[in-house]
Amino acid sequence: MLRSQDLAAGHHDKVAAVIVVGDDTVSSPVYDLQDADFVDIADEKCARYDFGSPQAVVFDVALSRENIAIIQSLNPVLPKKRVFSVDLKSFRARIQANSLGATALINRPIRMRELNYCIQELIGTTQRKRDRRQVEIDRSIKGAASALTSMFDGISTGAKLDVEGALRACGDIGAAIPEFGQEKWLDNIRKHHVSTFQHCLLVTSVATMFGQSLGMRRADVVALTMAGMLHDIGKATIPVALLDKPGKLTDAELKIIKSHPEVGSRYLSSTVIRPDILHAVRHHHEALDGSGYPDGLSGHQIPDMTRILTVCDIYAALIERRSYKEPLPPAAAIDVLRTLATGGKVEGALVEALASAVFDRTTASA
Ligand SMILES: [Fe+2]
Ligand SMILES: [Fe+2]
Numbered sequence: 001m002l003r004s005q006d007l008a009a010g011h012h013d014k015v016a017a018v019i020v021v022g023d024d025t026v027s028s029p030v031y032d033l034q035d036a037d038f039v040d041i042a043d044e045k046c047a048r049y050d051f052g053s054p055q056a057v058v059f060d061v062a063l064s065r066e067n068i069a070i071i072q073s074l075n076p077v078l079p080k081k082r083v084f085s086v087d088l089k090s091f092r093a094r095i096q097a098n099s100l101g102a103t104a105l106i107n108r109p110i111r112m113r114e115l116n117y118c119i120q121e122l123i124g125t126t127q128r129k130r131d132r133r134q135v136e137i138d139r140s141i142k143g144a145a146s147a148l149t150s151m152f153d154g155i156s157t158g159a160k161l162d163v164e165g166a167l168r169a170c171g172d173i174g175a176a177i178p179e180f181g182q183e184k185w186l187d188n189i190r191k192h193h194v195s196t197f198q199h200c201l202l203v204t205s206v207a208t209m210f211g212q213s214l215g216m217r218r219a220d221v222v223a224l225t226m227a228g229m230l231h232d233i234g235k236a237t238i239p240v241a242l243l244d245k246p247g248k249l250t251d252a253e254l255k256i257i258k259s260h261p262e263v264g265s266r267y268l269s270s271t272v273i274r275p276d277i278l279h280a281v282r283h284h285h286e287a288l289d290g291s292g293y294p295d296g297l298s299g300h301q302i303p304d305m306t307r308i309l310t311v312c313d314i315y316a317a318l319i320e321r322r323s324y325k326e327p328l329p330p331a332a333a334i335d336v337l338r339t340l341a342t343g344g345k346v347e348g349a350l351v352e353a354l355a356s357a358v359f360d361r362t363t364a365s366a
Pocket of ligand 2: 199203
């Protein structure tokens with residue numbers, strides 16, 4: 001690894017793709033970055049440093065008055081592509097970084113996965129890398145879809161659910177969503193699947209994203225992902241023509257449709273599956289005021305995972321296209337959920353948490 005001293009002494013024979021200007025050469029993980037040169041902003045040589053022609057510079061420094069002055073003085077020799085690590089919650093820090101010519105902002109302290117992704121995006125992801133990402137997304141969707149297929153087939157044929165395989169697929173989804181972004185995953189689902197499949201995959205990804213943004217433990221996120229994937233499995237026994245019926249349903253038809261949580265949970269109860277997943281599958285249509293089905297549970301009888309799944313299920317149903325309705329934009333879907341919360345059907349705090357998860361993601365990826 002080259003340090004500023006080596007560079008200043010002209011010891012560099014290879015131009016690095018990225019220059020990192022840091023103020024914590026001891027503990028910052030940024031010093032593990034591949035294909036990069038490093039310079040300490042406190043080093044007096046920094047001001048004389050010939051930056052050569054790297055493709056991007058990363059500033060991993062506190063934006064103190066002194067550091068801002070140094071960065072301003074370096075301005076003429078800096079590459080145009082500049083990543084600043086700042087406290088993204090601080091409006092002031094974001095403004096300061098932007099005024100110093102930031103082309104990308106990432107959170108400080110830096111997480112390497114985020115930095116690597118940001119740099120790849122900034123200095124031009126090669127087609128090969130793009131292809132690899134597409135393969136990974138396809139793989140996670142294929143895994144989820146095939147787990148879903150075997151579950152849907154299983155309930156019709158009486159075959160046992162492959163819990164291990166389903167958990168593996170859920171773990172893959174949990175890894176794919178933060179890596180590629182939920183939007184990218186959803187775009188791909190829309191291309192690949194239709195009707196109930198699409199709905200289950202949509203609920204799965206909304207639940208995964210929401211669980212991660214709530215800071216749930218990984219095992220709980222996987223369980224929530226699994227609950228999302230399985231929640232409507234009972235619909236596999238309902239004729240598609242009935243599920244897609246555009247007009248008003250008769251009482252008898254409604255009764256059949258409303259049987260799906262019980263049918264699904266009965267099928268799953270013969271497998272080794274976490275009780276909270278089973279509960280969420282059976283009770284995802286319950287309401288906090290006791291007006292839901294199948295058991296009319298209310299308030300504290302409905303645990304967190306079930307409440308979270310219910311909110312994700314409603315949100316997903318609102319933003320997706322069905323044979324009988326157009327999709328709602330995310331903001332309008334959140335408004336509908338807020339109305340349901342005011343009416344005592346779902347938990348208001350969860351709706352607000354989902355709103356910030358949805359809108360943070362949208363802003364962050366904009
Ligand atoms: Fe359902
Ligand atoms: Fe559903």
